[in-house]
Amino acid sequence: MYRLLVLSIICIAPKAAVAGCAPNLTSLLTCTMSSGQKVLDVCTDGSYVLYRFGKTGQTPEIELLDAVRTVNYTPWAGVSSSIWESVSFNNGDYTYEAYSSTRRNTDAPDVAGGVEVSQSGKNIASLQCDAGSVETNIDALFGQREDAGLCYDYPTFRWKECQ
Numbered sequence: 001m002y003r004l005l006v007l008s009i010i011c012i013a014p015k016a017a018v019a020g021c022a023p024n025l026t027s028l029l030t031c032t033m034s035s036g037q038k039v040l041d042v043c044t045d046g047s048y049v050l051y052r053f054g055k056t057g058q059t060p061e062i063e064l065l066d067a068v069r070t071v072n073y074t075p076w077a078g079v080s081s082s083i084w085e086s087v088s089f090n091n092g093d094y095t096y097e098a099y100s101s102t103r104r105n106t107d108a109p110d111v112a113g114g115v116e117v118s119q120s121g122k123n124i125a126s127l128q129c130d131a132g133s134v135e136t137n138i139d140a141l142f143g144q145r146e147d148a149g150l151c152y153d154y155p156t157f158r159w160k161e162c163q
Helices: 002-015 140-147
Strands: 026-033 038-044 048-055 062-067 072-074 082-091 094-103 111-119 122-128 150-153 158-161
Touching: 026 094, 026 111, 026 140, 038 111, 038 140, 048 082, 048 094, 062 082, 072 140, 140 150
Parallel strands: none
Antiparallel strands: 026 038, 038 048, 048 062, 072 082, 082 094, 094 111, 111 122, 150 158
16 A cells, blocks of 8 residues: 555656655755756655656656655665765666766765766767756665665675575
C-alpha cells in the first residue's frame, strides 16, 4: 500500500514541466544543459529516486524511477582531487549515469555535473551541465541507502546488506 502511494505521488509530479523537484521531494542533482535549453533533475522521497531530463519548461523527454535500495549509486571513494559521485538508471539497454564533481582544496570550489549515456555498455553520449547551474546533493543517497538496510563496503566498492 505504501509503495503504491509513493509511486502515485512521484508519478503525478513528473507530468509537470521539468523545472526542479516537486516540494515533497529532495533534490539530489539539478542543472541546466545546452545553454539553459535542457534540464536535468534527480530527486528522491527517501524510498524512490526519480530521474527526469528534457526541454526547459516542457514535459520531460525521459523519466526513470528506481528504488533507493536498487538504484546504482556510486559514492565518493575518499581519494582524488575531486569529490565525485553518481547515480545510474537503467532503461532497457540504456544506462543514464547522472554525476556531480566538486574540486577540493580550492578557494572557490568548481562544481560540475552531467549525464553519461551508454547503450549495451558502450558510451554513446556525454552531456555536460551548464557552468554555474549545478546544485548537487547526491551524497544524501548514502544515508538513505543505510536507512534502507544497505552498507557500503569501501574495500570492495560495493553495497551489501548490513549485518
